Amino acid sequence: MYLALKRSKRFLLFMPAAVLILSCSGVPMNAWQWSLPPGVDVPEVPADNPMSAAKVVLGERLFFDNQLTANQAMSCSSCHHRSKSFSEGLSFTVGSTGEKNRRNSATLVNLAFNRSFTWGNAELEHLEEQIVIPLFGTEPLEMGATGREQEILQRFKADQTYRDLFASAFPGERDAINFINIVKALASYLRSLNSFNSAYDRFRYFGDSNALNESELRGFALFNSDKTRCSRCHSGVNLNEPIDTQRLAAEDTFHNTGLYSFDVARKFDDGLFEITQRADDHGKFKTPTLRNIEVTSPYMHDGSINSLEEIIDFYAAGGRLIERGWKAGDGRAHPNKSSDITGFVISAEEKRDLIAFLKSLTDREFISVN
Ligand code: HEC
Ligand code: HEC
Structure with missing residues (x-):
């Protein structure tokens, strides 16, 4: 590479x-x-x-x-x-x-x-x-x-x-x-592959206040809340940049989300560190866009999370503990884990709402094969 x-x-x-x-x-x-x-x-x-x-x-x-x-x-x-x-x-x-x-x-x-x-x-x-x-x-x-x-x-x-x-x-x-x-x-x-025709886009950019239903709106509020902190990293046109940042550097969009423990990440895929060789960068990966996220599973840099339900469980747990197997280790304790991955308690209904919001980011026209 x-x-x-x-x-x-x-x-x-x-x-x-x-x-x-x-x-x-x-x-x-x-x-x-x-x-x-x-x-x-x-x-x-x-x-x-x-x-x-x-x-x-x-x-x-x-x-x-x-x-x-x-x-x-x-x-x-x-x-x-x-x-x-x-x-x-x-x-x-x-x-x-x-x-x-x-x-x-x-x-x-x-x-x-x-x-x-x-x-x-x-x-x-x-x-x-x-x-x-x-x-x-x-x-x-x-x-x-x-x-x-x-x-x-x-x-x-x-x-x-x-x-x-x-x-x-x-x-x-x-x-x-x-x-x-x-x-x-x-x-x-x-x-030229531009996608701006999701329900979220109609709501966010085209002023259509009815484009999102009640559940999607509640999900959007949760996404932006201090509890989940999703929008701290997933903001901007493609929901892949930190919120409220002027003159952002590319590196500011890289984070360690607590997916793997320090030893596991170091042995298998250490993300940004492999390029920069800086200790702060162990296990940091680029924040991906959430556009059309409904159709892009499996998720994460190595496709190690299969569904949006599991994604939310992962963030709610504040990272991932892998108990057995060749990648066993506690990602939650990685020294570089972002301070915005704190873990939170989420009800079944809130989870449904958050997922409904994530699915409102799908642009059906863009993904249809013509
Ligand atoms: C600290 C910044 C940060 C926060 C906070 C955050 N994310 Fe992420 N998100 C990332 C990064 C970085 C990745 C890629 C991680 C990897 O592959 O190792 C990611 C990956 C994802 C993915 C998988 C995307 C794909 O294409 O594989 C989804 C879905 C996602 N995040 C949704 C959320 C939701 C929902 C929340 C709030 C509960 C959230 N994120 C909070 C930075 C963040
Ligand atoms: C064998 C499978 C494969 C083929 C063929 C392939 N890609 Fe990819 N592509 C990938 C993988 C895997 C990644 C992620 C690589 C990484 O992050 O290290 C990727 C990443 C990308 C990205 C980066 C997207 C982003 O947001 O970071 C672009 C752009 C891209 N590919 C374009 C192309 C183009 C153009 C071609 C044809 C010339 C191509 N790919 C052929 C597998 C492939």
Whole structure:
């Protein structure tokens, strides 16, 4: 994994060359219209990869195409299913050659608004850097492009539809079918995956005070309460940022929730610490979005919690005690556990309300396969 990251940095060194070609070409990009609710600002996009409709169309085709994988056994969509808000429904994903990834495939929704990518790395702040990992990563191997770049590119070069799509996405470039552009198109497609049509959105952003029923409203109040403290970490456009924080750094969205004991986390997956090597970061993971949470189980970085009921039991207990097995240990006592994971008493009715609220975050239109 770490090697893959270093590789991604190297890969990015080649980016400026492409930027130059783009800006010298003088051809206007076809415009992109963001469709956002009132009060949500247009997200920042890297200057060297502005949005365009043509890039989104190309990126979408590539995302679902097995030809992007060296052995043609899978595409991005093999691990990111639209009906599951682009998550996978498995605790661990398996790459194109059968190698296991220790982490749970992430949901891909409103990514343009996220500060960093992957469960454990606060430094990956641009989608362009993240996408290099499944494509070229060797630890674990996912799509296996490393060393087989020309063979993969040849498939697209031989295909007239792709030749046309690359030409309109990257007008004026002589050799447009290359990995820099593949990554740019995929990033543009991912940025276009916006979801703002849940009952919660209608209530929160579109002023429809009837969009949430009584139970959902009670759940929303509990979510924001001092008792559960959910909104302390799950706020903002994607419910994945701390509440009331101006000029937030990506690292501020990483927390230890008491999922594993210090020893267990250290041995198996230590989250942010693996990147920063700072003692404070043992067992810290990125706060994930709660959008479409109803359809993205299993939950947590390793898919170790199966249902929303169990999620609430987990927070009510102030972390997790695992009594038996190879991950036995008391996560509640992890020295880095956040001071907002305090545990609380919750009635059966309150639990139903909280879950009803979490389900009001589902955008049915977004997850429907068209
Ligand atoms: C073999 C399964 C697999 C394939 C294939 C795959 N992914 Fe993923 N994806 C994952 C896993 C697992 C994670 C979480 C990784 C982590 O946090 O370390 C992830 C995370 C991501 C993220 C980060 C999301 C976030 O909010 O942090 C993005 C973006 C992403 N994938 C895009 C893609 C794209 C684009 C492709 C195709 C080029 C792709 N993935 C192919 C399994 C896969
Ligand atoms: C201290 C910050 C913090 C608080 C408070 C908090 N969360 Fe979380 N939440 C996180 C982090 C970090 C994760 C990911 C943990 C991991 O994977 O190791 C997470 C994961 C989740 C997930 C799983 C998401 C997924 O895609 O796997 C759900 C659901 C969730 N939280 C709901 C809640 C609810 C409901 C509350 C209140 C009862 C709450 N959270 C309170 C930080 C917090």
